[in-house]
Amino acid sequence: MNPFVFACIAPHGSEIIPELGGTKPERMRLTRDSMMKLGHKMHDAKPDTIIVLTPHGTRIDGYFSVSNSEKMYGFVEENDGFYELERYVDRDLALAITKEAKEHNIPIASINYGTASGPISCLPLDWGAIVPLSFMPDVPIVVINPSRDLSFETHIKLGQMMNQVVQKSNKRVALIASCDWAHAHDERGPYGFDPAAALLDEEVVGFIRSNELEKMAEFDQEYIDAAKPDGIWQTLILAGAIPKEARNIHLYSYEVPTYFGLICAEITSSQTSYHVY
Structure with missing residues (x-):
C-alpha cells in the first residue's frame, strides 16, 4: 500500500527558488511553475511531517544517514540572491526509521550536532532539501x-522499511525524492559534455511515464559515471517506499535549462484515478 499522503520527485537547482532567479527568471520557469503546483498539492495534503531524500546532506561512507537533531538550518546563495530555511525535525519518526532499518540489517545511522537537544542541536540543511522545501508547508521534517x-x-x-514505519506511525507523512538528473549536458558546465547525459535522462523520463522506477537499478555503472545523475538513489528509495502496484505517476515537466536535467513528478496512490503520461 501507499501510506504517504503526498509524494513527489522534485529537483533542487537553486534558481528554481524565485528569490534566486536573478536576471534570467525565465531560465527555470517551467520547473518553477511545476514546483508551485507540487507545493499546492502538498499543502492540500496537510502532512504532519515531510521526509526528504537528498544526495547533498551529511554523508556517511557505507551508511544511510538520518537527521536526529532538534532542528535544521541552511541557506543558498545564487545570482546575488540569498534564501534561508529552518525546520524542526520529527525525531520520533527519524528514530523509528533508523530502528526499523537496523533490525533488518540495513546500514544506517542517525546523526546530531552540538547537544542532545535544544537550540544548539542543529544540523546543516543542504540545498537538496532547501530548494524543494521552499515550496512546501512549514512542518517538521526528516x-x-x-x-x-x-x-x-x-x-x-530502505524504502520498504520506511513504508512499514509510516504505516505504524498514525501520522500524515509526505515524501520528497530530491533529484537532479544527468549533469553532463553542456560542455561549458563543470562536468563537461557526454552524450550519455541525454540518453540517460530520456530513459529516466520513460521509466517515470511507464511507472517502472525500479528499472533504474539496471543502469550500468559506467553509464552512470558518464551521465552523472544524482537522482537514481533517492528514486529507488521512493520506489521501495511506494511499490509499483500502489502508485501512479503524473509527470509534470522535464527540461535542461543549463547543464543538468530537471524533472517534476507527482506520485499518487493507485486507488486514485490518474492518467500516467
Missing part, C-alpha cells in the same frame, strides 16, 4: 541521505 557505497537493492529495501 532528512535522509543515501550512500552510493550501498547497492541499489539496499536503497529499495
